[in-house]
Amino acid sequence: MNQSIKSLLLCSIGFLMASGIATAQVDKSSDLFKTLKAKDSILFKIGFNKCKIEESAKIMFDDLEFYHDKGGITNSKEEFVTAMKKGPCKADNTENVYRFLVVESLEVFPMYNNGELYGALQNGKHFFSTDEQMTYEKSNNYALFSHLWIIDSGEWKLKRVISYSHTSKEVTEN
Template identity: 80%
Template sequence: MNQSIKSLLLCSIGFLMASGIAAAQVEKNSDLYKTLKQQDSILFDIGFNKCDIEKSAEIICDDLEFYHDKGGVTNSKEEFVKTMKNGICSNTNTTKVYRFLVEESLEVFPMYNNGELYGALQTGKHFFSTNEDMTYDKSDNYALFSHLWIIEENEWKLKRVLSYNHTSKEKSEN
């Protein structure tokens, strides 16, 4: 590759990074990372694990879209809350399932519009167990997730969810 093309390529990459167009994952000690990790905790530790569904519903957009590779599509916050109440958090559910975040897997990518932060993509891995004290190294039931968070009326709200690759570690390591 000739020198002028290399220079142009490097300048273009520098411009994209400086303008925020090619933003990378934020540092784990950043305010944005900590804020969205806290939102994850409200959604799962409080909403899913403790079944305080109303508390987690407060951080969900009314027009939530949730795409699950095993459970299909949920098209609203109302439908999501109803599914939680009638499923995992039902009084008739005799086997409680808990969700655990694989801490080191969590990543947050900011999203800007004309230089202004309007949202972020949060990705990671989580695992599930009926044992409240389960650790990832002992679990065989995990999945990947991608959450699109947006700022709505100065609050972070969950807008879109992809939950996929639900599998066991044994299957994926072979």
């Protein structure tokens, strides 16, 4: 690659970074990271694990879209809440399923419009088990997720969810 092409490439990357168009993930000690990690806890530790669905639904847009690689598409918050009540949180459920975040996998990427923060993409890995004491190393049911969070009237709300790469792995005894 000749020197002028290298210079142009470096200048372009510098411009994108300075303009906020290309932004790296935020530091895990940042307020944004901590805020969205707390929102993740509302969704899962409260909404999913304890089946307090209405509480977690408060931080979702009405037009929530949920894309699941095994379960299909959910087109609204109402449809999502109904599916939870008929599935993992049904009244006659005799065995709870718990969701656990793989904490070190969590990433947050801020999104800007003309330099103003309007949203963020949150990516991570989580696993599921009927054993409340399960650890990732022993789990055989995990997946990746991406959450699009948007600021609405000063509050972070969940707009889009993609849950994918649901996998079972061979469990080994340690």
